[in-house]
Amino acid sequence: MKHIVFYLDFVSPYAYLAFERLPVVLEGLSYAVTYRPVFLGPLLRQRGQKAPVDVPPKREWIYRQALWLARAHGVPMEMPALHPFDSLPLLRLALARAGDGTSNRFVTGAVLRHVWQGGGDPLAPDRLQALAQAVAPAHDPQDAQAKQLLRANTDEAAALGVFGVPTMVVDGRLFWGLDALPMLRDYLGGDAWFDGPGWTAAAHLPSGLH
Template identity: 60%
Template sequence: MKHITFYLDFVSPYAWLAYERLPDALEGLSYSVSYKPVLLGALLQQHANPGPAGIAPKRDWTYRHVTWLGHAQGTPLQMPARHPFNPLPLLRQALACSDDGCINRFVAGALLRHVWQGGHDALDAERLRVLAEQLSEQVRPGQDMHSDGPKALLRANTEAAQAAGVFGVPAFEVDGKLFWGLDGLPMLRAYLAGDAWFDGPQWDAVAQVPSGLAPATKG
């Protein structure tokens, strides 16, 4: 049985779509999953990537695209009242339900539905209170979103993701290989199913392709 580490941030609509799609995409295969919350903003900042929301035309396209993708795959998805937003309260709420930095599928789903169903404000105080109540049986003793434990776990998760080469979410790590994005799920399935392509040189060869861009100069 292969083990998948699913890196996610609840601010990402693609993480919600991938969460919903994963069971069907990997149907019939033997695998286990750990859901690992990370701070997407830190991953983007590491590579000076503004993210789709930082480029106005791309922001419009991204929101249009994910809404259509939800329709196409049968996943309810309504843009929250404000986006992007600061996901730290949600990430810390999730990790209040963790001892080791990973959360179970119930917790991941509750947080993702909180953001991506209904078109509400993800950071509304009353909604956050209801969410905390919904997760109360999952929360570790003495922890909440304001505790030091969840903050430390989030920092450790994000730093581990950066060290592993994760540059965005959703990302899936298996056997040291990273698969990125909703559209990476078919490739992930092929690897888990033993596709012989992965035994060849192609996976590593792409890193040896020279760049045709001149290095940036300081001036």
């Protein structure tokens, strides 16, 4: 059985779609998943990257494409009332349930659907209160523990080379994005390509830009 670590931030529409599609794409394979919420903004800054939604034409494209992908895959999805938004309260809430840096599939799904279904404001106080009741955190999401767990997850992801969400990590190999799910399936299925130069040579290809 292979172990997948799924890094995500609830602000990402692709993280939502990948979460919903993962069991479908990997059906029939033997695997286990650990969900680790990370804070995308600081993760991008560590890489010197600009958030995709900070580029206006790209922002519009992301929303159109995400909605089309949801329709194509039969995944219920509506844009939230505001996007982007500060995902910190949601990340800390998810981490306050287990207290070990992980978020189980029930909690992860509840928070993602809170954002990506219904078209509401993810941070509206009444909606946040209802979400907290459904998630039933064992610890205060505002205490130092939840904050430290989120920071540790984000630092761990950066150390592994994670540069965006969703990223699935298996055996130290990174699979980034919704469109990487078929590639992940081939790896989990034992495709020999992953032991050849197609995978390894990418890290050693010289750049022609200086």
